[in-house]
Amino acid sequence: MELTRRQFIPTAVAGIAGMAGLAGCSGNTDETTVVEGSGSAETGSDDLGLLEAGTITFATSPDYPPFENLEDGEYVGLDMDLGRAIADYLGLECAYTNIDFDGIVPAIVAGGQADAGLSGISITPDREEEVNFTTPYYVDNQAVATLSDNTIITEDNAAEALNDAAVTIAVQSGSTGADFAAENYPNAEQLPFPNFTDAFAAVNSGQADAVCGNAAVVNQMLAGAYTDLHVVLTSATGEEYAIAVSKDNEPLLDALNEAIEALQDDGTLDELIEKNMG
Structure with a gap:
């Protein structure tokens, strides 16, 4: 019983607003695409157990608009904007790697392909046995x-x-x-x-x-x-949609939760939901 996506509820969990002019990830479906984030938090990336120092890599299945999609080689949607906003807050570059949806949680468990899963993933009891989840960002x-x-x-x-x-x-x-x-x-x-x-x-x-x-x-x-x-x-x-993180990486889970909370508090989440959901 695993991952999924859903009908928009205007009261969607908290709100990510306010970060205008976020850099966009673009590229093709065959490779990981990276974009630099300016960053506002003093986060030591070496402490987050990232695959590549200075870069957070999200596994995604870009066939699920309005959460994630590829348009003219560019990653678009609520999740894609959220990933960039989180990376920017943490002072990291943002990278997306394409994995079929049913392979994302196994990939996070196995390690080596991505640091976290960001792809319209619902929190379910079965998934919680395999990975940790951040604070929800959408319902x-x-x-x-x-x-x-x-x-x-x-x-x-x-x-x-x-x-x-x-x-x-x-x-x-x-x-x-x-x-x-x-x-x-x-x-x-x-x-x-x-x-x-x-x-x-x-x-x-x-x-x-x-x-x-x-x-x-x-x-x-x-x-x-x-x-x-x-x-x-x-x-x-x-x-509830949330970001999937390895159970072996509590520092990254904490950092992502800090970023989500900050983006909720400053209104960025609401802004991104409004932008992508209308």
Whole structure:
């Protein structure tokens, strides 16, 4: 039962505001991209157990707008802006390395690929057994979408109609959307994909009847490339997004929590949420 993403709640945990003009990470999906942060905290990077002194490397799966995405080779979204703001506060450079979503927590546990996981990761009991989590920075729900012309699964009957052996639900592997679908629609067939965008494409092409995932992302997808779909069900799961850190690296966890608290207190988090969520 693992990681996921969700529908925006305006009261999303605390707020990260105020850091205008943050440097952006850009690059391709085959390599780690680094951007320099000016820094405001007196943090000794040698004490944080970083893979590379002076640089914090976040593992991310950039296929989950509005949290993380690649646009013209540039990392964009709430998480990407948050990572840059945290690095800037800690006086570090910011680097992103691409890992399939269901591989992020295992990568943090194993070490050697990234210092932390920042990719719309929900706090779950199973994940907490493997990694530590920072203070949450966002709260989301679950949503299910179907083609707008689907007359079998509608807003009126979705809770019952989805739990049918004839129904196929597309999900992202290792996500809380997959967990939610398995728990609430056990009779349905689940069709997992490494990338969430592929789950939407499966519904568009007729491979799946519905797609399940975090509401903020579902709504973003429907407002963009998948306008033929609509939401038939939303569940107030109240999932908390946070940054995943190795259980062996308490100093980094403490530093990230300090940065998140500072960004909440000065309004930067709220500002970044407003920028990316509208």
